[in-house]
Amino acid sequence: MIEAFIVCRHSIRLADLDLELRAGQEIWLSDAIARKSKDLTHAANIGAVRVYRKERVRMAKPLPPHVRLSRKGRHDRPPRQAQEYLSPAPVRAPEVRAPEKPEKPEKVMLSLDGAEIANQIREALTEGLAKAVPELVRAELSKQEAPAQTGASASEIAAAISEAMSKALPTMMQGVAKGAVSSQGPGKGPEEPLYMPDNLVDKTAKGNIKLKTDSTESNVNEATAALKKLRKKRT
Amino acid sequence: MTDTEKDTKESKSKPAGKDSSLGVGCDMGTMNIVSARRSKNGVTTNRIRDAFITVPKDNRKMLRLSGVNFVERGDEIVIVGDAAYEMANMFGAETRRPLQAGLIAAGEVDALEILGLLVKHVLGEPKVKDEVCYYSVPAAPVDDPTRDVIYHQGILGKIITECGFKAMPANEAMAIVYSECAKENFSGIAFSFGSGMTNIALSLYTQEGLSFSIARGGDWLDAGAARSTGSTQSRMCSIKEKGLDLMKPQGRDQEALAVYYKNLIEYSLDQVANEFDKVRSKFDLPGAIPLVVSGGTSKAGGFLEFFQEVFESKRKRFPIEVSEIRAARDPLNAVAQGLLVQAVQEYEDDED
Numbered sequence: 266m267i268e269a270f271i272v273c274r275h276s277i278r279l280a281d282l283d284l285e286l287r288a289g290q291e292i293w294l295s296d297a298i299a300r301k302s303k304d305l306t307h308a309a310n311i312g313a314v315r316v317y318r319k320e321r322v323r324m325a326k327p328l329p330p331h332v333r334l335s336r337k338g339r340h341d342r343p344p345r346q347a348q349e350y351l352s353p354a355p356v357r358a359p360e361v362r363a364p365e366k367p368e369k370p371e372k373v374m375l376s377l378d379g380a381e382i383a384n385q386i387r388e389a390l391t392e393g394l395a396k397a398v399p400e401l402v403r404a405e406l407s408k409q410e411a412p413a414q415t416g417a418s419a420s421e422i423a424a425a426i427s428e429a430m431s432k433a434l435p436t437m438m439q440g441v442a443k444g445a446v447s448s449q450g451p452g453k454g455p456e457e458p459l460y461m462p463d464n465l466v467d468k469t470a471k472g473n474i475k476l477k478t479d480s481t482e483s484n485v486n487e488a489t490a491a492l493k494k495l496r497k498k499r500t
Numbered sequence: 501m502t503d504t505e506k507d508t509k510e511s512k513s514k515p516a517g518k519d520s521s522l523g524v525g526c527d528m529g530t531m532n533i534v535s536a537r538r539s540k541n542g543v544t545t546n547r548i549r550d551a552f553i554t555v556p557k558d559n560r561k562m563l564r565l566s567g568v569n570f571v572e573r574g575d576e577i578v579i580v581g582d583a584a585y586e587m588a589n590m591f592g593a594e595t596r597r598p599l600q601a602g603l604i605a606a607g608e609v610d611a612l613e614i615l616g617l618l619v620k621h622v623l624g625e626p627k628v629k630d631e632v633c634y635y636s637v638p639a640a641p642v643d644d645p646t647r648d649v650i651y652h653q654g655i656l657g658k659i660i661t662e663c664g665f666k667a668m669p670a671n672e673a674m675a676i677v678y679s680e681c682a683k684e685n686f687s688g689i690a691f692s693f694g695s696g697m698t699n700i701a702l703s704l705y706t707q708e709g710l711s712f713s714i715a716r717g718g719d720w721l722d723a724g725a726a727r728s729t730g731s732t733q734s735r736m737c738s739i740k741e742k743g744l745d746l747m748k749p750q751g752r753d754q755e756a757l758a759v760y761y762k763n764l765i766e767y768s769l770d771q772v773a774n775e776f777d778k779v780r781s782k783f784d785l786p787g788a789i790p791l792v793v794s795g796g797t798s799k800a801g802g803f804l805e806f807f808q809e810v811f812e813s814k815r816k817r818f819p820i821e822v823s824e825i826r827a828a829r830d831p832l833n834a835v836a837q838g839l840l841v842q843a844v845q846e847y848e849d850d851e852d
Contacts, residue, residue: 275650307654307657307658307661310657310667310668310669311650311653311654311657311669312650312653312669313650313654403784461654461655461658462612462655463658464662465612465613465615465616465655465658465659465662466616466617466619466620466659466662466663467573467613467616467617468620470571470572470573470617471571471572472569472570472571472572472578472617473563473564473567473568473569473570473571474548474569474570474571474580474581474617474621475567475569476546476547476548476621476622477546477547477548477582478544478545478546478547479544479545479547479833480539480541480542480543480544480545481541481542481543481545481830481833482541482542482543483536483542483543483830483833483837484679484682484829484837485536485538485542485543485679485837485840485841485844486538486542487682488678488679488682488837488838488841489841489844489845489848491682491683491685491686492678492682492686492706492841492845493845493848495685495686495705495706496845
């Protein structure tokens with residue numbers, strides 16, 4: 266069953282769902298409810314949340330990790346069968362000793378911090394991409410370096426480079442062509458929920474407003490045609 | 501009935517089929533709000549100055565006769581646009597502005613309602629239900645992390661949605677690339693010298709490689725020049741708008757403005773170098789790209805030559821190879837037109 270998976274990027278209140286999401290929070294919602302919610306759509310448009318529509322993975326709970334006893338512990342404890350044959354240790358008068366410092370617990374090297382693991386993976390991927398992109402671009406360029414032989418035009422080379430870049434840097438593609446926001450994201454949002462007031466446009470206001478209107482022969486049509494051409498080449 | 505409402509009636513009578521004029525671009529500037537739409541002659545832009553003052557309701561008749569832009573709101577009348585600016589200058593008062601330093605003014609209580617009114621009038625009615633409207637949003641400022649771009653973007657989106665459009669946010673400086681760099685396949689570096697802040701973006705074949713803003717713009721240099729000459733900010737703004745030749749400044753006021761202009765350009769070029777260093781390893785630039793300057797602050801006389809002169813002094817340290825430096829054809833409307841290109845593309849995609 267397809268459900269809506271919502272990842273909150275900046276704390277926000279979704280009034281019509283009666284939900285208050287904190288940055289980093291992830292929730293599942295019924296797809297129908299998610300589609301109906303105007304506040305959720307708005308929050309997604311402004312980048313406060315990301316909505317993914319996917320099927321929830323249902324799998325068996327993984328077995329607990331096999332905990333191995335320390336070498337010392339294994340040797341100290343004899344097998345159960347052997348314990349029966351062992352004579353009890355002679356009782357000795359307790360020695361008076363200075364109180365020992367408790368042994369330091371062994372360091373556990375396994376970190377279960379998901380965010381830290383994610384960061385490490387992200388860093389590794391970024392490093393990999395940084396190395397891969399120039400190589401990909403050079404490879405694409407060398408393929409099409411002789412336009413007379415291959416018949417490739419400058420714009421085709423451009424499209425190829427663009428394609429190579431988009432493959433290597435998927436993050437640069439996000440929302441850029443269709444209403445890009447800053448590559449840095451819309452800034453570090455406040456941790457407190459965003460208050461978005463309603464009824465900001467007074468439809469009953471009366472008045473006299475004249476605008477400065479100009480009609481110019483702009484290059485918008487040429488730009489639109491060029492953009493369309495570039496996109497077609499890319500696809 | 502307002503002029504916009506008249507336009508609306510005309511537009512409503514048109515069929516809502518494959519209308520080639522669908523899609524709107526809206527530049528939400530600190531100084532001006534500009535909308536752009538395709539028309540038979542090319543592009544039609546509507547502009548209103550982003551300023552207001554309030555006066556008691558008794559003045560309604562006088563205002564109606566004088567033809568000043570105003571809106572009735574409760575017990576008061578709100579004078580909006582250029583008239584607000586002129587009246588404030590006349591009476592030595594300060595105009596109130598819904599946007600300050602590039603973002604929605606947090607302390608201005610009436611800002612949101614006035615902004616809603618201005619946007620509603622500049623956009624007019626949508627031609628079809630949920631017509632796509634791309635609106636400009638600044639990038640997060642690199643030198644002032646306290647500025648809340650998220651809230652600004654959300655509020656503007658909500659206003660546009662309430663006006664009946666489908667609101668799509670887009671980076672301000674990238675819009676200049678869409679408007680001015682079509683012949684370079686939308687590759688270039690754009691500087692939008694606005695009133696509240698300066699936005700900068702680097703684009704490669706429509707891909708946003710780098711974008712950021714700095715919390716300095718026209719208002720910053722007016723304030724600085726005013727401080728150093730013992731004048732007022734609005735006077736400096738007026739000197740700037742009346743005609744200032746940056747290559748030949750006359751008198752102390754103009755010289756002070758030229759000093760601050762130089763500092764603003766140097767600072768923005770330095771910030772490009774700093775920010776580019778952070779992403780340098782991510783991509784290789786294929787070759788030299790154009791640098792486009794735009795925005796109201798770039799309308800000062802001799803700005804392009806002045807920018808080129810400052811750039812030449814920094815060229816060696818500038819990390820991007822620049823093929824040419826040019827000004828946008830229409831600096832006040834370039835952002836709105838670039839947003840329009842993106843909005844129109846939404847319908848072109850649908851046709852495909």
